[in-house]
Amino acid sequence: NAGVTQTPKFQVLKTGQSMTLQCAQDMNHEYMSWYRQDPGMGLRLIHYSVGAGITDQGEVPNGYNVSRSTTEDFPLRLLSAAPSQTSVYFCASTAGTLLATQYFGPGTRLLVL
Amino acid sequence: LAKTTQPISMDSYEGQEVNITCSHNNIATNDYITWYQQFPSQGPRFIIQGYKTKVTNEVASLFIPADRKSSTLSLPRVSLSDTAVYYCLVGERNDMRFGAGTRLTVKP
Numbered sequence: 589n590a591g592v593t594q595t596p597k598f599q600v601l602k603t604g605q606s607m608t609l610q611c612a613q614d615m616n617h618e619y620m621s622w623y624r625q626d627p628g629m630g631l632r633l634i635h636y637s638v639g640a641g642i643t644d645q646g647e648v649p650n651g652y653n654v655s656r657s658t659t660e661d662f663p664l665r666l667l668s669a670a671p672s673q674t675s676v677y678f679c680a681s682t683a684g685t686l687l688a689t690q691y692f693g694p695g696t697r698l699l700v701l
Numbered sequence: 702l703a704k705t706t707q708p709i710s711m712d713s714y715e716g717q718e719v720n721i722t723c724s725h726n727n728i729a730t731n732d733y734i735t736w737y738q739q740f741p742s743q744g745p746r747f748i749i750q751g752y753k754t755k756v757t758n759e760v761a762s763l764f765i766p767a768d769r770k771s772s773t774l775s776l777p778r779v780s781l782s783d784t785a786v787y788y789c790l791v792g793e794r795n796d797m798r799f800g801a802g803t804r805l806t807v808k809p
Contacts, residue, residue: 592744623799628801629801630788630798630799630800630801630802631745631799632798632799633798647798678744678745680744689735689747689750690737690745690747691747692743692744692745692746693744694743694744695742695743695744
């Protein structure tokens with residue numbers, strides 16, 4: 589049971605490039621989410637999904653796209669990277685209950701030049 | 702959406718009990734209180750969750766007064782490895798808002 593996995597661990601992009609951050613979980617959790625964390629700050633919710641085929645925006649969705657074709661995977665896409673998107677990105681998953689016990693991945697550190 | 706307020710930082714020494722208080726004056730009736738711990742370069746890790754009164758697990762205790770406008774995370778006999786950032790969250794899963802958290806530093 590690997591829990592929540594994220595790839596890559598670290599990525600450098602140039603402004604305007606696109607990329608996809610991968611997230612997978614093997615706990616059969618219905619709910620998955622993406623957060624970004626900037627230095628010295630807490631996590632901010634980007635997008636979340638309550639099940640396959642269903643996604644919704646969080647607190648800071650601009651510049652990011654998501655899709656949820658399977659229960660296991662929840663990729664985050666940056667269509668045209670900007671320096672303001674330099675951050676650490678965390679993916680999380682939780683079972684389909686109201687109690688918010690989330691399991692977080694190890695994070696992806698993204699640098700946009 | 703309930704906002705939380707925590708101290709920015711706290712210092713303690715090994716073996717001491719640490720209490721971190723979180724204020725959440727606008728907590729809703731259906732909201733739960735959840736605490737997470739985050740080490741550098743890692744994702745947050747769930748510590749404890751509660752609705753009212755007291756909850757205890759193998760790691761910590763959570764004290765919630767009757768009015769639920771605040772909560773206190775209690776870490777017994779901290780060690781150096783408890784140095785981390787601690788986040789208090791109030792709400793349901795799709796309203797999870799992390800504040801800046803409390804940076805706890807445990808000294809020898």
